Amino acid sequence: MKWLELNQIPLNEWRQEELNGVLVQVSVSPYDVPIAVRGYPDSDPGWFVIEFKYATEEELRPAEGAPHIVLLLGKNSGRIYKIRINRKALAVEKVGLELKVEKLQQEVSRAIDQALQTGATNRLSNTYDLTKKVILNNRKDLFQEFGFPRT
Amino acid sequence: MMGIRDKFKRIQILLTVFQTVLVALGAALSAAAKVDVARVSNPLIQQAVIFLQQSSWWQAPLCILAVPIVQFIKTYFGSPHVWDCVHFILDEFRKAAYPQEDQAAPAAHRVTLFQHRTCCWLFSACWLYRRWPWDGWLVPAERSGQLTRKSRIRFPATDDAKTAGVAGETWAKNYCIYIENLPNLKPGSTEATIQNFAKRTWCKPEWIKRQLKQEKSFARSFCGMPIEVRGKEWGVLLFDSTSTTMVGREQIKTLVQGKAAVLAKLLEKT
Numbered sequence: 358m359k360w361l362e363l364n365q366i367p368l369n370e371w372r373q374e375e376l377n378g379v380l381v382q383v384s385v386s387p388y389d390v391p392i393a394v395r396g397y398p399d400s401d402p403g404w405f406v407i408e409f410k411y412a413t414e415e416e417l418r419p420a421e422g423a424p425h426i427v428l429l430l431g432k433n434s435g436r437i438y439k440i441r442i443n444r445k446a447l448a449v450e451k452v453g454l455e456l457k458v459e460k461l462q463q464e465v466s467r468a469i470d471q472a473l474q475t476g477a478t479n480r481l482s483n484t485y486d487l488t489k490k491v492i493l494n495n496r497k498d499l500f501q502e503f504g505f506p507r508t
Numbered sequence: 509m510m511g512i513r514d515k516f517k518r519i520q521i522l523l524t525v526f527q528t529v530l531v532a533l534g535a536a537l538s539a540a541a542k543v544d545v546a547r548v549s550n551p552l553i554q555q556a557v558i559f560l561q562q563s564s565w566w567q568a569p570l571c572i573l574a575v576p577i578v579q580f581i582k583t584y585f586g587s588p589h590v591w592d593c594v595h596f597i598l599d600e601f602r603k604a605a606y607p608q609e610d611q612a613a614p615a616a617h618r619v620t621l622f623q624h625r626t627c628c629w630l631f632s633a634c635w636l637y638r639r640w641p642w643d644g645w646l647v648p649a650e651r652s653g654q655l656t657r658k659s660r661i662r663f664p665a666t667d668d669a670k671t672a673g674v675a676g677e678t679w680a681k682n683y684c685i686y687i688e689n690l691p692n693l694k695p696g697s698t699e700a701t702i703q704n705f706a707k708r709t710w711c712k713p714e715w716i717k718r719q720l721k722q723e724k725s726f727a728r729s730f731c732g733m734p735i736e737v738r739g740k741e742w743g744v745l746l747f748d749s750t751s752t753t754m755v756g757r758e759q760i761k762t763l764v765q766g767k768a769a770v771l772a773k774l775l776e777k778t
Contacts, residue, residue, distance in 0.1 A: 369761060371686060376677060379708050382686040387765035388736045412768035415739030433739035480682045 360393035361495055388412050389484040394491055396499035405503050407440040421475055426468035435481050437488045462496045517588045527578045534571040537564050586778035593774050598652040604763050605747050605756040615655040617749040622675050623649035624665055624743050633662035646675050675744045677710050678732030685732045688753045693726040728752045737772045
């Protein structure tokens with residue numbers, strides 16, 4: 358359950374964007390960039406959790422979406438703080454470990470996209486992209502303790 | 509707001525003393541109400557008890573009303589110690605944002621913390637932006653350094669995302685916004701230069717002209733960052749400098765993130 362520290366600068370680079378007819382450099386708010394991430398089996402058996410740490414904390418609420426992947430979002434900000442994955446319901450085929458991790462990461466990304474559709478804003482879209490990027494870059498470490506069925 | 513709070517800092521101790529006196533007076537009044545004057549042997553205390561009993565009809569309501577009013581004033585301006593800490597953090601941000609610049613020129617490179625407030629009773633700002641005082645505004649709450657603290661600048665930050673200025677745009681988009689190489693505005697600048705500056709900073713040209721008449725200097729680079737408390741937008745941090753670029757703009761995001769939790773705890777108390 359060790360936190361994986363994230364190097365923020367490559368995650369949060371300045372990019373050019375046109376805002377109200379003016380070309381400026383923009384970047385995601387420092388509050389929306391996760392500082393650390395970890396993956397661990399939940400105390401509730403059968404569930405696995407991916408947790409993100411941000412600069413500040415807030416109350417959480419579950420997002421509407423797939424029942425086997427539950428996103429817990431910040432009540433005010435809408436940031437993804439936790440992703441709870443139902444290990445049993447999520448069918449992982451009997452394939453190699455790398456493919457299992459990849460499939461799982463894709464399922465999580467799909468759940469994030471689904472959550473975005475319900476509360477789509479430009480800011481949240483960028484923030485969720487960042488979350489997906491973090492999972493993609495750290496997928497091997499994150500799903501280490503997932504407990505895949507033996508092939 | 510900052511200027512008023514600086515003045516308030518000086519009378520804050522006086523207000524606390526006044527509040528303590530009022531509470532003591534209230535206690536004395538309730539104690540005196542039950543005392544039998546005939547039984548008091550000390551003439552001085554007897555006189556005091558008689559005075560308290562006779563004047564309780566106006567002193568008691570005064571205490572009941574004045575104590576919460578004084579408390580409201582103190583709460584409105586916030587604890588001076590909290591604001592001192594916020595000021596210290598802003599100075600740290602300034603050093604990180606402009607490391608190669610002259611640190612002895614605080615007015616040239618500034619960090620201003622704008623707070624989002626529902627009401628703004630500065631009618632000149634309401635008139636300029638054609639907005640109601642209760643539409644939602646960004647008001648300067650604290651600024652790095654010791655200069656230019658008597659600021660009357662206000663930006664509309666309304667619910668319908670109709671905003672102005674880099675601070676307003678940062679608020680509406682909830683992004684970090686960076687603008688560099690702005691034209692050098694000075695008295696006598698051409699209309700085209702003023703229009704260009706106004707367009708690139710989402711400001712009103714009339715306001716720029718008014719500032720130029722007052723011989724105020726203009727920043728040539730801006731960086732706005734949203735500030736949150738418990739996941740809610742609290743305000744905006746605005747870096748402005750007479751330099752054309754902000755050298756530490758990459759480091760500042762990391763620094764703001766590092767100090768965010770402390771800043772949020774402090775701002776919760778304001």
